Amino acid sequence: MRLAIATAALAAFGLASIGSAAAEYPERPVRVIVPSPAGGSTDVGTRILADAIEAHLGQRWVIENRPGAGLLIGMQALADAEPDGYTLGYTHQPFLTVHIYVNEADFTFDSFEPVALLVDDPNTVAVRVDSPFESLEDLIAAMRERPGEITFGDTGYLSDDHLVTVAIERAFGVEANAVHYDGSAPLRAAVLGGHVDVYVGNVGDTKVTYDEGQFRVLAVATEERIDAFPNTPTFRELGVDLVASSARGVSFPAGTPTAYADRMAEAIAAASQDEDYLRRMAEQGLAVRVLTREEYGAFQAQRMEFVRGLLEALGEL
């Protein structure tokens, strides 16, 4: 195996010319930078896709976990990588925007060549099933009555969940008491234990507890109602234009030949039709949503604006 790679690499040095390269791309395994630890939901999802994509790409994906600093380290590693089409990596919204504007990252929006959106996990607002808040209206009314008292748990300062809390405050003109937790597990335990009033999270994590009959989901931040919670209204239905999610897509570093990006996007789109792939992703609670390269680029730009507004409201800009 190693010998085969060595031979291929030598052949690439000696023979391949730039012109014919695009047709043969990829000639060796592609490194995929996952900016979160091995075993997390992004990592597992990537490994499921890696399983499915080999048949469509003709090469393996080699996963490299570069966790830390709220995805910043992994996205920085991607921005710094050689733009030769052999390093792909995650670009995550809203974290990409947060790092560009708040954490003085060395990359910008233009440091990446968008390839495809893979998973779009919408934000949800839920309460414990015996909570007095029967609907979002109840919750907002209570917040008007007791400003700053209702506690909203999220998975970290400036996480996508926290930004939803900020968006709700802004949209309804109310004040919440944001309490930050270290991930979804401790947060769900805190809500179920009655230590925090409201859970702000994503569909994937919420569904487990909802199916168990422990959560009442008050609203989802999607354009239309979703299958996971058919009886739950969207924020749009409630008169507020709030669409937010943890949006995980992949990009190349800027400067990668567009032909390579097209080829990779094509392989991802093909793999995303695999029934086996879709079934496994659904079991993980990961909502697959594939966008084309152009759509993904536009999507990112639109989310950047949205998040920027929220950061401004928080006084972070």
Added chain:
Amino acid sequence: MQSARAKWGDLVVGGVLILVAWYVIDTASTFRGDGWLTPTALAYLIGAGGVALIGQAILASMRGRTATASTAPSTTATGPTGLDLIAMLLPAVLVLLTIAYVALIPRIGFYLASLAFIPAVLAILGMRRWWVYAVTALGFVAFVHVVFERTFAIPLPRAAWLSGIL
């Protein structure tokens, strides 16, 4: 003699702790939000600890006896206790070699760097049998390849100019 050195050690550590505490308190004063307990109060505690350490050392020397309580406990977990500077020579060389090792990894890849590092350590520690060098270095590289790269699929650093072979 040894405990006298240890006492000087305590004085230096106490001084360092006070400096650290001062630096932390000074820096934390620019933090937004409430940093009064962590880290500021902690830093005061550490500063107080530094003062107490110095006080203990001075008191012990004034009492004219070796500060037994403040030297390392006689447990052998710490190896030969006290500050024996000659004994620290080889550990220092080991640290320097490791620094070179880590610096080499991104340049020549993990495998080549290990093949250089392990024999170097054996050499400074006086290993005489040549086959031990070969078995240790090659055995380590083979083990790491099988366990880390094959079983667990963790990609290890490789040198770019070796076209990713090693």
Added chain:
Amino acid sequence: MSDLMVEGLVQVFEWRNLAAVTIGTLLGMMVGALPGLTATMGIALLVPLTFGMPADSGLIMLTAVYGAAVFGGSIPAILLHTPGTPAGAATAIDGYQMTLKGQGGRALGISAVSSATGGMLSALALLLIAPPLATFSLRFGPAEFFWITVFGLTIIASLSHGNLLKALIAGAVGLLIGTIGIDPFTGQRRFTYGLPQLFDGVSIVPALIGLFSFSQAMILAEERWKPRLQGFLRFTWRECIPSVRDYLRLLPLILRSGGLGTFVGMLPGAGGDIASWVAYSEARRYSRKRDQFGTGIPEGVAAPEAANNAVTGGSLIPLLTLGIPGSAAAAVLLGGLLIQGLVPGQRLFIDHGAITYAVIFSFFVANILMLALGLLGAGVFQRVNQVPVSVLIALIVALSVIGSYALQNSLFDVWLLLLFGVLGYAMRKLGFMPAALVLGMILAPIFERGLRQGLSISRGDISYFWASPISQFLIALTVIALVAPLLLERFAPARHRKWRAAKSDD
């Protein structure tokens, strides 16, 4: 015993599941014994391997990896003072002392039986009383977590070995290091110097490997001409199997520590590292041999090992009943469950009852296997004393480097390892306990989060922190922990006191 339970029990003994449990146990022990590869990491990297396996075999293998990795961490901790996982650090203190006294085999044997007993105790809790326990664990909010960490800090006193001041300083410095990184409530970057690698704080694993393993390599390097390790020269295979008398004498302690570990395992955010320290400290606090802790006594190995293996079953309790993982490793196991189409929750025991019970029963099999392999392996592991010291040093350092790197594919973590290695060496030379520093680093983030969350929820009203009965109980426990040693000393039998006085003279 319900039909589903019987079905699950039968399923465990299918050959493919027995094969899965054996492979899992072997892989787990190896993962645990290597520095850097933690139980969490081992499971995470093996989850993709289970994609193509039948659901029961895959999950049985992953849970076996979990338990065996936690046990495996104790082997190098005992023989070389280089714990393979953070959960094995507490074992290094008395375990290595036993090795130096020529009792390394005995320590390995006690570690194996304590780990297996603790693991099985937690599996029993998982099997019989998981739902009420899980519901109880939900009552732990920010205030309760805050008091747990305060209670945890009292452990520092039990690590002092005669110099309380230095132990307290080391603990405080550990807490300070633990506050490096982005403030979880304000986003303020504290002492990060523009390095994104420090935003989440100083990584515990490289720091721990540095403080324990790298510093140990440095200490071993001091005596160049010593060809073999001193101490455990006479060390036979027979010694590794603890006598029935030894076991029965330690059993109450093992069960107590196991119960403690089961409970700590259930709390999200607190895992094997904390459980083993708490158990070590509690064992010492209420032991008549208080002063012998740290000098190499079996109790100092039995308590942390029983506790950290009990965490494995404990952390599955909220995972299987509520879908909330009780530890980082359990969170990774959740991915393994979901990939097999098993959604955790009460209905798991009904919809997928046979598989679920098979996994729980396989816990017992895995622990028995781990015990057998641990005792048999002890005979092999002891051969480490045949290896020249120079080879050991080279391998400890090289494995520490690769282990620190592999955890996050980060060279930065390797530099951290070196920094903490030198710090650990200096601390040991100057009489500071690295263990106290590690404890501070582990507790600081939980302490800080509990405090900030509590103050945020109560909007600054500090009475929130003693409002609940659990908080009051934890406060009482902390006060007792601080006062009890003084009282015990006061009312100790005269003979004991005299022996103590003679002992504390050194």
